[in-house]
Amino acid sequence: xxxxxxxxxxxxxxxxxxxxxxxxxxxxxxxxxxxxxxxxxxxxxxxxxxxxxxxxxxxxxxxxxxxxxxxxxxxxxxxxxxxxxxxxxxxxxxxxxxxxxxxxxxxxxxxxxxx
Amino acid sequence: xxxxxxxxxxxxxxxxxxxxxxxxxxxxxxxxxxxxxxxxxxxxxxxxxxxxxxxxxxxxxxxxxxxxxxxxxxxxxxxxxxxxxxxxxxxxxxxxxxxxxxxxxxxxxxxxxxxx
Numbered sequence: 001x002x003x004x005x006x007x008x009x010x011x012x013x014x015x016x017x018x019x020x021x022x023x024x025x026x027x028x029x030x031x032x033x034x035x036x037x038x039x040x041x042x043x044x045x046x047x048x049x050x051x052x053x054x055x056x057x058x059x060x061x062x063x064x065x066x067x068x069x070x071x072x073x074x075x076x077x078x079x080x081x082x083x084x085x086x087x088x089x090x091x092x093x094x095x096x097x098x099x100x101x102x103x104x105x106x107x108x109x110x111x112x113x114x115x
Numbered sequence: 116x117x118x119x120x121x122x123x124x125x126x127x128x129x130x131x132x133x134x135x136x137x138x139x140x141x142x143x144x145x146x147x148x149x150x151x152x153x154x155x156x157x158x159x160x161x162x163x164x165x166x167x168x169x170x171x172x173x174x175x176x177x178x179x180x181x182x183x184x185x186x187x188x189x190x191x192x193x194x195x196x197x198x199x200x201x202x203x204x205x206x207x208x209x210x211x212x213x214x215x216x217x218x219x220x221x222x223x224x225x226x227x228x229x230x231x
Contacts, residue, residue, distance in 0.1 A: 042221030
C-alpha cells in the first residue's frame with residue numbers, strides 16, 4: 001500500500017526565499033507530525049496535527065515556520081525568509097491513532113539546502 | 116524533559132558478530148520505547164517497540180527489552196549481516212505535559228557498518 005510521501009525530495013533555496021514542503025500521509029491516519037533532522041543528528045519534533053487541528057507547535061524554531069493541514073489530510077510546512085540554519089532534512093510522519101503507543105510511519109523526507 | 120542517550124558510534128563489526136547498541140532514557144511517567152532504522156537512501160522505519168516495562172520487542176532477529184529499573188532499551192542481535200548496515204535510532208514517547216499523543220524524542224543515532 002501507499003506510504004507517506006513528501007515533495008519535493010530536494011530543495012535548494014537562496015537565503016530569504018520562501019519555501020513550501022508537502023506531506024501526503026497514509027490515508028485515514030489521524031495524526032501527523034513534522035520533524036527536523038540536522039546532519040548527523042536524530043529528528044527533532046516541530047509540530048503535531050490531529051486531523052485538521054494543530055495541537056502542538058512547540059517545536060517550531062521561529063515564527064518564520066508555519067504548518068497547516070486544512071482538510072485533515074495533506075499537510076504543508078512553510079518556511080518564510082529562509083536562513084542558512086534552516087538547512088536540514090524535514091520529515092513527515094503519520095499514525096493511525098493518537099496515543100503514545102502508536103507506530104509512526106515516516107516519509108522519505110525533504111532535504112532543504114539554503115545558500 | 117524527555118531525553119534519549121545512545122552509545123556513541125560508529126560501530127563496525129564483521130558479519131556474524133554479536134551486536135549491542137546501548138540506549139538509556141529520561142522520561143516522565145511510563146513511556147513507550149522504539150527503535151527506528153534508516154537504511155542508506157531510505158526513510159526511517161520502525162524496527163521494534165515496547166510499550167510497558169519488561170516487554171520485549173523483536174523483529175528481523177533484533178531484540179530489545181524495556182527495563183524500567185535501569186531506564187534502558189538496549190538493542191541486540193546475535194549475528195549481524197552486511198544488510199544490517201544502517202543508522203539506528205532509539206526513541207521514546209512519554210505523553211508528558213498533557214501531550215497524550217505520540218510525540219517522539221530521538222537519540223542521536225548510531226551508525227552500524229557490517230563488513231563481510
